[in-house]
Amino acid sequence: MRTAAAILRKDLLLELRTLETLPAMTLLAVVTLVIFHFGLNLDVLSGQLAAGVLTVTLLFSAMLAINRLFVAEREQGGFDAFLLAPVDRTAMLFAKAGALFLFMAVLELIAVPAFALLLSPPRLGHSLPGLVLVLFLADIGFAVIGTFVSAIAVHTRARDLIGPIIGLPLLLPALIATARGIGPLLTRHASGSPPGRWLAVLALYDLVNALLAIGLFDFLLEE
Amino acid sequence: MTIHARNLRGLAIATAVTVTAALVLVFFYAPLDANQGFVQKIFYIHVPLAIVSLVGYCLGGVYGIGYLRTGDRKWDMRSYCAIHMSLIFSIGGIITGSIWAKASWGHWWLWSVPTLVSYLIVILLYCTYQPLRFSIEDPERQAQYAAVFSVVAGAFVPMNFLVVRLSTQFIHPHVLNLQGGNMPGSMKLAFYTSLLGISLLFATLMKFEMAAKQTRIETRRLRRALVGEDAVRPLGRTVAPS
Numbered sequence: 494m495r496t497a498a499a500i501l502r503k504d505l506l507l508e509l510r511t512l513e514t515l516p517a518m519t520l521l522a523v524v525t526l527v528i529f530h531f532g533l534n535l536d537v538l539s540g541q542l543a544a545g546v547l548t549v550t551l552l553f554s555a556m557l558a559i560n561r562l563f564v565a566e567r568e569q570g571g572f573d574a575f576l577l578a579p580v581d582r583t584a585m586l587f588a589k590a591g592a593l594f595l596f597m598a599v600l601e602l603i604a605v606p607a608f609a610l611l612l613s614p615p616r617l618g619h620s621l622p623g624l625v626l627v628l629f630l631a632d633i634g635f636a637v638i639g640t641f642v643s644a645i646a647v648h649t650r651a652r653d654l655i656g657p658i659i660g661l662p663l664l665l666p667a668l669i670a671t672a673r674g675i676g677p678l679l680t681r682h683a684s685g686s687p688p689g690r691w692l693a694v695l696a697l698y699d700l701v702n703a704l705l706a707i708g709l710f711d712f713l714l715e716e
Numbered sequence: 717m718t719i720h721a722r723n724l725r726g727l728a729i730a731t732a733v734t735v736t737a738a739l740v741l742v743f744f745y746a747p748l749d750a751n752q753g754f755v756q757k758i759f760y761i762h763v764p765l766a767i768v769s770l771v772g773y774c775l776g777g778v779y780g781i782g783y784l785r786t787g788d789r790k791w792d793m794r795s796y797c798a799i800h801m802s803l804i805f806s807i808g809g810i811i812t813g814s815i816w817a818k819a820s821w822g823h824w825w826l827w828s829v830p831t832l833v834s835y836l837i838v839i840l841l842y843c844t845y846q847p848l849r850f851s852i853e854d855p856e857r858q859a860q861y862a863a864v865f866s867v868v869a870g871a872f873v874p875m876n877f878l879v880v881r882l883s884t885q886f887i888h889p890h891v892l893n894l895q896g897g898n899m900p901g902s903m904k905l906a907f908y909t910s911l912l913g914i915s916l917l918f919a920t921l922m923k924f925e926m927a928a929k930q931t932r933i934e935t936r937r938l939r940r941a942l943v944g945e946d947a948v949r950p951l952g953r954t955v956a957p958s
Contacts, residue, residue: 641868645861649851659848659865662841663872666879673883694879705871709864712784 496580500588505595507565514561515599518554522604525550526611536613543614544675548668551597551604551631552661558596559639560656562589563647576714586640586710594636601628616685620678623687627674630695634667637699641706644713670695724923731916738910746906755819758812760907764914765809766835770873772802772918773842777870780863792859793957795866797925799845801918806839834880838873845869849955859957929956 508514529546530536538546566572575585605624609617617624642663646656674691677683742760749756779795782788813832818824827833848865852858899907940948951958 645848645865648857648861649848650853651847651851655844655848655851658844659841662837662844663868665837666872666876669879669883690882694882698875698879701871701875705868709784709867712860712864715860 494584494587496578496584497587497591500575500585501591504588504592508592508596514558515596518557518596518600519603521557522550522554522600523607523611525553526604526608530611537615538612538679539615540680541672541676543612543679544672546612547605547608547614547675548631548672550608551601551628552635552664552668554600554604555593555597555635555639556657556660558593558600559643559660560646560653562593562640562643567647572714582711582714583707585714586644586706589643590636590640590706593639594632597632597635601632614679615681616679616683620683620685623678623685624675627671627678627687627692627695630692630699631667631671631674633699634671634695634702635664637702637706638663638667641702641710641713644710648713666698667695670698724920724927727916727920727923731913731920734909734916735913738906738913741906741909746903747900752820755816758816758819760910761914762809762812762816763907764911765805765812766831767911768914768918769802769806769809770835770838772798772805772922773838773873774870776802776866777868780866780870783859783863784867789859789957792863793926793929795863796849796957797922797929799842799866800925801922803839803842803845805914805918806835806842810835810839830881830883831877834877837876837880841869841872846955855958929958933958 526546529550533542533546535542563572566575575582605628608614639660642656642660645659646652649655670691674687674695677688678685738760742757746757746760748754776795776799779791779798783791783795810832813835814824817826817829817832825832845862845865849858849862852861936948936951
């Protein structure tokens with residue numbers, strides 16, 4: 494755990510000093526919202542449509558972070574150093590998933606208000622706790638699967654291509670559950686609590702993928 | 717010769733006999749469907765193709781575990797061939813399914829059918845298997861990463877079906893369930909025979925592919941030993957295990 498904390502601190506410090514990933518993610522999110530506004534030609538979104546727009550926007554921004562996640566390790570020999578160190582290799586998974594989770598959380602701190610501002614979905618303030626809960630579970634899924642896909646893609650020749658084409662189908666069940674979980678929160682008569690079924694599906698999906706990732710991550714780091 | 721070619725002839729004959737028997741049963745023995753008429757016959761091809769391809773994907777994952785546990789390249793070959801064949805079978809499955817949907821529901825594609833949608837997602841995921849292999853040059857690493865992918869994707873198949881099924885109201889006919897389905901006996905016989913036939917076809921083709929690939933590897937190794945390293949040009953990047 495200490496190793497994981499050290500790597501996580503290194504990643505956050507690196508992000509804080511270079512500001513490489515997060516500004517790009519938030520910018521992409523805002524631009525995507527604007528694109529949706531013009532693509533759909535609607536000023537106000539509600540219900541399932543609003544939920545879909547928000548989820549897809551977050552997903553595309555997540556893809557940026559997923560592509561960048563291991564690039565520093567790959568380019569500056571961090572992998573070799575990590576493999577030489579006498580530490581548990583799963584620590585890398587926890588650290589990177591933690592970093593990705595935090596990136597997503599910060600992204601949402603900006604993207605959700607931007608979404609509220611630009612596309613004014615109804616009842617967002619009322620449903621905010623429910624929305625936070627759904628996004629929390631969704632971020633765990635994005636973080637776990639994203640780290641896993643990124644670790645596969647970073648060693649391939651065309652890593653910017655392999656990441657998204659494997660990542661998007663793998664994230665589809667999480668995307669379905671997230672969008673369906675958020676949809677009822679943004680209708681005009683929203684009760685404010687997300688549907689339990691989709692929370693359960695999301696949690697189950699997170700759990701299964703986390704277990705798979707813990708079991709298989711070692712094989713992705715071998716040199 | 718290679719061990720993979722063993723039993724191939726027997727398997728091929730069994731496949732030919734079973735598939736012929738299945739076709740005879742489907743066209744001359746099983747009754748016409750009361751609602752759909754002759755079009756319903758495609759069910760005997762479509763459903764076995766879908767079932768066999770999904771089982772094949774999961775099998776690829778099981779072989780992937782075999783590779784990760786042992787590091788033996790023959791497991792990688794099995795995993796590759798299982799997924800390769802499943803991909804071909806599932807494209808057959810989705811095309812026959814689409815034809816059936818057009819004939820019986822009037823649309824080539826229906827988003828309200830969870831089985832169809834989840835099947836498409838699974839195909840989209842497995843379509844990335846070959847590009848993934850292709851973009852890793854080192855054969856050891858290629859095998860390793862492909863095995864990890866096959867395990868994750870194999871576990872993804874049932875989970876994906878669960879999630880997509882929850883998300884839609886289904887109208888897909890449920891001819892098979894744990895109680896044995898609601899087909900009359902003659903239809904059931906034709907269906908199970910063709911399921912067996914398609915499974916055997918899968919096994920034969922997979923075995924054939926493995927034998928062919930193994931023979932190629934073997935031949936190259938022998939030629940290299942006979943005429944020297946330089947005389948045999950390297951294959952270049954390849955998707956298949958080499």
